[in-house]
Amino acid sequence: MFDQITHTFTKLSGAHLNALFLLGLILFTGTVGGRILQKLRIPQVVGYIIAGILLGRSGLDIINKDVIEALAPFNYFALGIIGFMIGGELKADVFRRYGKQFIAILLAEGVTAFIVVFVLVGLLGSIVFGNPAYFWALGLLLGAIASATAPAATTDVLWEYKARGPLTTTVLGIVALDDALALMLFAIAASIVPGMLGAHASLLSAIARPVYEIGAGVIVGAVFSIILVKLLRRYVEKDKILVFSLCSILFALGSALIMEIDMLLAAMVMGMVLVNQEKRLSKEVFKLVSGFATPFYILFFVLVGAKFDLHATTASAVFIAVIYLFGRTFGKMTGAYFGAKFSGAPASVVRYLPYCLFSQAGVAIGLSILASQIFPGAIGSSIIVIVTLTTFVVQLLGPSCVKYAVIRAQEAGLNVTEEDLLLKTTVGQIMDKNPPHVYENIQIRDILNIFSKSNYRTYPVIDKGKKLKGVITLESIRQSLAHAEIGSLVLAHDIMETAVLRGINTASSLLEAEEVIDKYNVNYLPIVDKKLILLGFLEKEAIHRFVSSRLIEAEKKAASMG
Known part of the structure; x- marks a missing residue:
């Protein structure tokens, strides 16, 4: 039975499914996979990648090579948004x-x-397989590629766990600058390798390419960011801000493709110029773009998993991949530790930065493709297989390591917003469980006595069984006192108002409670059970005090970390 189902699914491919159905399938599968792993306390990006493996070339082959190529523009757009958001942190x-x-x-x-x-690749490859010239040349190119760190999976975890502090700042800075270093090291390696293989190459042409890519990437990003700033100064509507921001990112990415330069670098520069030129406006831009980007993030990481092809690996490629993986991990961890230590970085950076630099993707894969074009044949093909295989491994392991680092460094949850707090906090957590209350049959002088002993502006009215009957406000008291001749005869039952409930209970979020408060223009919510028994009372001011105190606490804690 299972074989029949598998056979049926393997017959489905991009040729049989239209693009809209495929996009729906990718987003649905990725979201479900991310949610399942999130429940297991594993970063959701790992779930996206596993979903891609199941749908891709190593699984059901629904997302085949043709589909991946057809969806490349969406992939580029996701990478551009990631770069833009990282630039905003610089x-x-x-x-x-x-x-x-x-x-x-x-x-x-x-x-x-x-x-x-x-x-390691040069030495162990020569010892095990012979042909020293080939393996030392392969090692030189792989070493250059190993220096790159992928920002996408790393920053996705930082954003998922709302991380903030010196470790988070350092990680964002390093992954943003890694591209330029990897390009320069690759240029040096590419100029040396032909001599090692017995050929000749121009040092000038090898170095000129990365210099052109970096320079042009900076110019493209800066130009479109300046244009965006000028547009943003003319409009205040959120929909126009979002549209102009996305258009500018797309123009920058399209220009980078035409000029054959690094799109990620152009997008990073764009975000960096924007945040430094327009501090106030940029906050709104990044908030809107971030809210829009989630489906593209999911698509990006599902396609990362789909690209992995288990069938293309050989025993020798796996052996070199293991060496590469060990060498890259050891090198990055050791280098990050001593670099942070000798540069005087905070203790949390020294201790946990080595766990944050494992991910490898876009730049490394791009350089492997470039290597295969410059060095066609065995060495180029080997580099593509090795980099693809190791990218799959580190993209699965890297996010969990980043999560471990930011939690141990106590930076998770410090980059919270007001909306985050309202969404994650329940009414039961902050409501007054023993609020001052008024019985329905007491006289106005007793009501005034209760009011004088509390700062509440609204009081729940209950019967002897604590069942909610209504509420009394300061305004209703004033109106009753205006009629002095009947004031002494007035009972709570006579002046109380109908209470606004609208289904809010102890498990409801503060966001839901605030929406009800704003919708009905009140400053309170009585919290009752199904029998209308009073459980607690929530005032709008209490929500504001809670949110303000938590935001100030997070700000102080982040600042105290250095």
């Missing part, structure tokens, strides 16, 4: 404060990974 004051640390750590972790992979 504020000038952060670089003034941490710039020297960033450079020291970047060079230490990148160059150490480069050297360790180069030596």
Whole structure:
């Protein structure tokens, strides 16, 4: 039975399913996979990648090579949004404060990974398989590729766990700068390898390419960011801000494709220029783009998993991949540790940064493809297989390591917003469980006595069985006192108002409670059970006090970390 089902699914491919159905399938499967792993306390990005493996070339082959190529524009767009959001974290004051640390750590972790992979692949490959020239050349190219760190999976975890602090700041700075270092190291390696293989190549042409990519990427990102700033200063509507922001990102990515330069770098520069030119407007832009981007993130990581092809691996490729994986991991961890230590980074950065630099994807894969074009044949094909195989492994393991690091560094949950707190906090957590109340049959002088002993503006009215009957407000008291001749005869039951309930209970979120409060223009909510027995009372001011105190606590804790 299972074989028949599997056979049926393997017959489905991009040729049989239309693009809209495939997009729906990818987003649904990715979301379900992410949610399942999130329940298991594993970062949801791992679930997206596993969903891609199941649907892709190593699984049911529904997302085949043709589908991946057809969906490439969506992939580029997701990568552009990720780069744009990372650029938004690269504020000038952060670089003034941490710039020297960033450079020291970047060079230490990148160059150490480069050297360790180069030596291990060259030495062990020569010993096991012979042909020293080939394996030392292969090691040099793989070493350069090993220096790259993928920002996508790393930053996705930081955003998922609302991380904030010196470790988070350092990670974002390093993954943003890694591209440039990897390109320069690859240029040096590509200029040396032909001589090792007995051919000749121009050093100038090998170095010119990455210089052109970096320079053009900076110019493209800066130009479209300046254009976006000018547009944003003319409009205040959120829908127009979002549209102009996305258009600018798309124009920058499209220009990078035309010019054959690094799209991620162009998008990062765009975000960096925007956040430093327009601090106030940029907050709204990044908030809107972030809210829009989730489906594209899911699509991106599902396609990362779908690209992995288990059938293309050989025993020798697996052997070199293991060496590469060990060398890259050891090099990055060692380099990051000593780079952070000798640059005077905070203790949390020294201790936990080595766990945050494992991920490898876009730049590494791009350089492997470039290597296969420059060096066609065995060496180029081997690099693509090795980088693809190791990318799959580190993309699965990397996010969990980042999660471990930010939790142990106590930076998870410090980048919360007001909406996060309202959504995650329940009414039962902050309501007054023993609020001052008024019995329905007491006189106005007794009501005034209760009012004088509390700061509440609204009081629940109950019967002897604590069943809610209504509420009394300050305004209703004033109106009754205006009629002095009947004031002494008035009971609570006579002046109470109907209470607003609308299904809010102890398990409801504060966001739901605030929406009801705003919709009905009241400043309170009585919380009752199914029999209308009073369980507690929630005032709008209590919600504001709670949110403000939590935001201030998070701000102080992040600031105290250095």
